[in-house]
Each structure stands twice: as C-alpha cells, then as structure tokens.
Amino acid sequence: MPLMTKLYFLLILALSLNLSAQDDLLAELEATSLPATEYAFATWKGTKVVNLQTNEMPGEGVLQYTILHRFGAFNQDFVYNFFGLDNALVRLTLDYSPKDWLNVGLGHTGFLKTYDAFAKYRLTRQSKGEKNMLVSITGFSSVYYANQKFNDNLERATNTRFSFVNELIIARKFTPNFSAQIVPTLVHFNLVETPNDNNTVFALGLAARYKITKMHAITIEYVPQFNANSFPEFGPSGAITGASDFTNALSIGLDIETGGHVFQLFVTNAQGVAEPYVFAQNQGSWLEGDLHFGFNISRVFTIKKKK
Amino acid sequence: MDSRWRSQQLKNMKKTIFLSLSLVLSLAASAQKLSTRSAEVSFFSATPVENIDATNKQVSSILNLENGQFAFLVPIKAFQFEKALMQEHFNENYMESDQFPTANFTGEIADYKLISLEKDAKLTLTLAGTMTMHGVTKEIKQEVMIKVNGGKLNLKGDFIVLASDYGVKIPTAKSDNISNSLAVKVDATYD
DSSP states (O other): OOHHHHHHHHHHHHHHHHHTSHHHHHHHHHHHHSOSEEEOOOSSSSSBSSSSBOSOOOOTTEEEEEEEEEEEETTTTTTTTTTTTTTOEEEEEEEEEEETTEEEEEEEETGGGEEEEEEEEEEEOOEEESSOBSOEEEEEEEEEEEOOOOSSOOOOOGGGGEEEEEEEEEEEEOSSSEEEEEEEEEEEESSOSSTTSOSEEEEEEEEEEEESSSSEEEEEEEEOBSSOOEEEEEOTTSOEEEEEEOOOEEEEEEEEEETTEEEEEEEESOOOOSHHHHHHSOOOOTTTTOOEEEEEEEEEEEOSOOO | OHHHHHHHHHHHHHHHHHHHHHHHHHHHHHTTEEEEEEEEEEEEEEOSSOEEEEEEEEEEEEEETTTOEEEEEEEGGGOEESSHHHHHHIIIIISOTTTOOEEEEEEEETTGGGOOSSSOEEEEEEEEEEEEETTEEEEEEEEEEEEEETTEEEEEEEEEEEGGGGTOOOOGGGTTTSOSEEEEEEEEEOO
C-alpha cells in the first residue's frame, strides 16, 4: 500500500472516530435540527403601552377584556374629588384574535359617549436566522362614533360624529429587557370646530420600555403632532381670551404582570382615553400640572385551545 | 512518456479505490448511529390550583450503538402550551429562552451492547450523562425503556426535573400555580 494512501486511510478513520465523540453528536444535532428562523416574542407585556397600541396582540383563540381608567387631574380639586376618582373617565374594550395575526374588538368610552370598533393586524415579525427582519410591523385601524347628546339645538348629521385612527406600529425588541417603537399615527375627524382646523392630524408616537424585574417594566410614551389644531381658552368671565394648540400626550408608567393579567399604572396628561381624543384633542399640559393618574387592566381568556 | 503516464494513472486509481474503501468503512461505522428530529418531550406541572402541560415535538436525538453515546437537543421555544400567554411566560419569565434557546442531555448508555436492532426486545437501561438547561449543567442518571420492534428503536423515559436545580425560580406568588417539580416524559423513535 503506498504511503499516501495509508495516510488517507488513517485520516478518514480518525475523522470517523472523531465524529462519534459526544460533543460532536451534540454539534451534529445543533447543525442540522435547530429552527432556521427565530422570532422575537414578548416585545411588550401588554397590547397597549399607555395610550399607544403595541405590536403585541392576544394569541389565536384568545379573548381579551380591558378596563382603562383615567382619574381626574391632580390640579382639579384632587382630594375633594376623592383623589380624582369622582371625575374619572373609563373605557372598556373586548377583543378577540380569530387568527394569530389578526385581532378585532369593540370598545366604549365615557368621554362623548363614544363607541368604537377596531382591528389590529400583524404585517411583519422581527426575526433572525434564515429570515432576518429588523422590526415587527403591525397595523391598527379603528372607527369611533361619538353618541353624546347636545342641548344646543344644533342638528348633527350622523356622519359628523365619526372619527378614525390609524397607527402603524414599528417595534423592535433590542434586548430581553429593552424594547422601543415608533408609531406613525393618523387621526381623522369628520367634523372639526372651525373651517381652519385640520380634519386629519398626523402624529408620530414614540415609546420604550425597560424591564426592571421579570414581572415589572417601566414604560414611557410621547406622541407629538405635526399639525395640531387649537382650542379656545376662556377667561374667568367666560369670554374667549386666546387659543392654544392641543397638547401632545406624554405618559410614564409601570407594567405589572401577574399571570393572566397585565396591570399598567401611569401618569399621563391625556384624559380622553380613546385614541382620537388622546392624540389630537388633548388639552392637558404637564407644565400646568394637568396630570392624571390612570390604569389599564387586561384579562385574557383562552376560548379556543391550541392543542 | 506514455508508460510513465500510465503508471501514474494506475497509482491514482489504486489510491481512489483505497480511499473509497476506507470511506465505506467509516460509513459502515456510522450506520449504527440512529437519529431522529421528531422526538417528543413533554412536561407536566400539577398544583391544586392548575395543571400545566406542554409538549415539544421538535426534539432531535442521536444514538450511537457502536459506543453507546447519545445526545438530545431540545429547542425551548418549540414547547407548545394550551394557552398562548403561558407559553410566552414560560419563555420570557422562566426559561429565558432568548438567552438559553436550547436544553441538552448527552452521555452514555450503560450496557449499550445489549441493544441489537436484529431482534425485537424490551430493555430497561440507564442513561448517564449531563443535562444542560437554562445555562445550568447537572450530572444525571436516568432509567429508560428501550424497545426494538422490527428493526426500529424506541426510547421512552419518565424524569422528574426540579426547576430550582436549573436556576429557574418560581416566585412565591406563583407557587400555587406552578410546581417546582416537573414530570418530564421523553418519547423518541429513531430512524
């Protein structure tokens, strides 16, 4: 047997022996059988940050009930109003995910006796591996009907009572603890106060969260508008003394997760609860102390089991 | 010139034959290596408040019948729960699967020479090795049932795994819902 051939033979034998070592069994498994693409999950604890939607939605077959509360402002006879409880605004929603990527729901908000219907739909998912995707992109669209009665004897056509919100949520989980999102937002009112006002207001939501423990996270959210409308200011006599732009919603909160619930406790300058009022018709200012304590509570029920 | 070229060619041919032969030999050695990518691992947590169970059908494993060595690889995110939120919490709060995406168990089968694919048999053998989960490695020994039927090998085992052994903390507030002691079942049929 020529020397070279012997060497080859030995080499191959050595290789085949080497392959059967334990660590190589594991390496062999790791090389061949791990999932090719890994998707990010739990970018946020809840389906909302405070006022903005997140890219999260309940899993397929899951029903979610949320109670959203905004107490009266700290500067509105806070103690007299039982720490803002007596002049709190409430919103309730019920939503369901018929598909993994689709969530639909109904809501009612006390402010202007508003009814709404909404849908949230996943467009992309952040992933790495074979399929690389930098961000999760999710759409949110909703329609609101303000059913408030007015005693000013002015007739209001049904279509003037509608408003609409679209959010495009672009989120990324940067580390297991830190996530952030930017949310181009469009708010449309069929009816605005004056002919000079914009029916459509554009805003850019910004939000981030940092997990301080496994069950707790700090959140911050800011929604600046690009073409804010203004509202009149009234003097002590009731006369209009000037006008101010509607303010941008700024909120700081704490998420607490307890199994099937997520509790979100926060301070915000926006009391209207429903999206159009919070993003484009908010009069509260942090600088003037118009701060509202609030909470969002969610509860999920698994209607259709996965297995 | 011509004859030199010919002898060179002959040499090359010999080399190729030996090479192929040794390759065949090494393949024959690995023919005793059984593997699967669809082994099942499930676990069950029982408390008076609720029962939690999850199944993973994407577990891969290799058994080398030549030397008795084995390996199991478990992708943590592939555990399927009844409730989506449970699955999220399992990955996010307990297994931290972004950080520790897999668990594994490697080692040797004691008395592996008793295993023969030629004849049907039922054997109770002991797996001894190391289990790594949630970044923690522990030595374990575990009896499993190995069944050979028509040349196919099936391995079944029941383990008790303590979450606390692997640095998975269950908060006191959750201890009514989640048991620290998990009943783990393995079921692997090799190709």
